[in-house]
Amino acid sequence: xxxxxxxxxxxxxxxxxxxxxxxxxxxxxxxxxxxxxxxxxxxxxxxxxxxxxxxxxxxxxxxxxxxxxxxxxxxxxxxxxxxxxxxxxxxxxxxxxxxxxxxxxxxxxxxxxxxxxxxxxxxxxxxxxxxxxxxxxxxxxxxxxxxxxxxxxxxxxxxxxxxxx
Numbered sequence: 383x384x385x386x387x388x389x390x391x392x393x394x395x396x397x398x399x400x401x402x403x404x405x406x407x408x409x410x411x412x413x414x415x416x417x418x419x420x421x422x423x424x425x426x427x428x429x430x431x432x433x434x435x436x437x438x439x440x441x442x443x444x445x446x447x448x449x450x451x452x453x454x455x456x457x458x459x460x461x462x463x464x465x466x467x468x469x470x471x472x473x474x475x476x477x478x479x480x481x482x483x484x485x486x487x488x489x490x491x492x493x494x495x496x497x498x499x500x501x502x503x504x505x506x507x508x509x510x511x512x513x514x515x516x517x518x519x520x521x522x523x524x525x526x527x528x529x530x531x532x533x534x535x536x537x538x539x540x541x542x543x544x545x546x547x
Contacts, residue, residue, distance in 0.1 A: 426494070431463070432462070432463050433458075439483070448462070470493075
């Protein structure tokens with residue numbers, strides 16, 4: 383019995399080494415303000431972009447690198463602010479780790495552009511009112527033509543009678 387308890391204890395002690403650890407739950411964000419209520423990935427030149435991370439796990443360790451459009455890399459602390467007076471892509475790389483979790487690596491590209499792009503959602507027209515109007519017009523034209531046909535028949539009949547007489 384003592385041997386089986388010892389074997390069970392060894393298996394329990396070794397179990398964490400064989401179990402797959404989950405990655406550190408972390409999210410990399412780019413925002414228009416420090417409190418990060420308006421997230422965005424594209425910013426105008428001379429506008430500030432705030433970079434930060436969010437995690438449900440407390441006490442994680444991280445390393446963050448910011449790569450400028452010209453290729454220069456810098457170690458940064460988060461939160462951080464990026465302000466650019468020229469267009470280009472800035473790349474933020476985040477590596478997060480904590481005991482009991484697998485290391486997590488994230489990358490985020492922050493774009494700076496000269497002028498805002500066209501709206502992502504094109505103007506849409508509700509087709510139902512348009513179809514109703516088209517249907518009403520078609521019914522009106524069809525009714526008008528249908529009602530005019532007997533008048534033409536009467537006119538033709540009347541002309542035939544005049545020719546005969």
